Amino acid sequence: MATIVKDDRALLCGSSWWGSGTVGKAAFITYSFENESYEQVAGPSHSNAFRASFKPLTEAEKSAARDVLKQ
Numbered sequence: 855m856a857t858i859v860k861d862d863r864a865l866l867c868g869s870s871w872w873g874s875g876t877v878g879k880a881a882f883i884t885y886s887f888e889n890e891s892y893e894q895v896a897g898p899s900h901s902n903a904f905r906a907s908f909k910p911l912t913e914a915e916k917s918a919a920r921d922v923l924k925q
Contacts, residue, residue, distance in 0.1 A: 885923070887911050 891908040911919070 883923070885919075887916050887919075 887910065889910045891905055895905050895908075
């Protein structure tokens with residue numbers, strides 16, 4: 855069974871976007887907060903229940919994500 859991480863511990867695993875052994879190297883990332891699910895999830899690879907489960911982040915969740923990305 856998968857472990858569900860509900861905080862920023864997943865970002866503190868010692869890996870980086872540059873690969874292993876490059877922790878501490880700067881990376882420029884972009885992100886957005888979607889209001890609806892992507893068109894890519896339409897079709898046979900995702901169930902209707904999965905598509906219907908999408909919920910936009912709250913303002914508090916967006917703020918928490920921004921705070922973590924500042925670190």
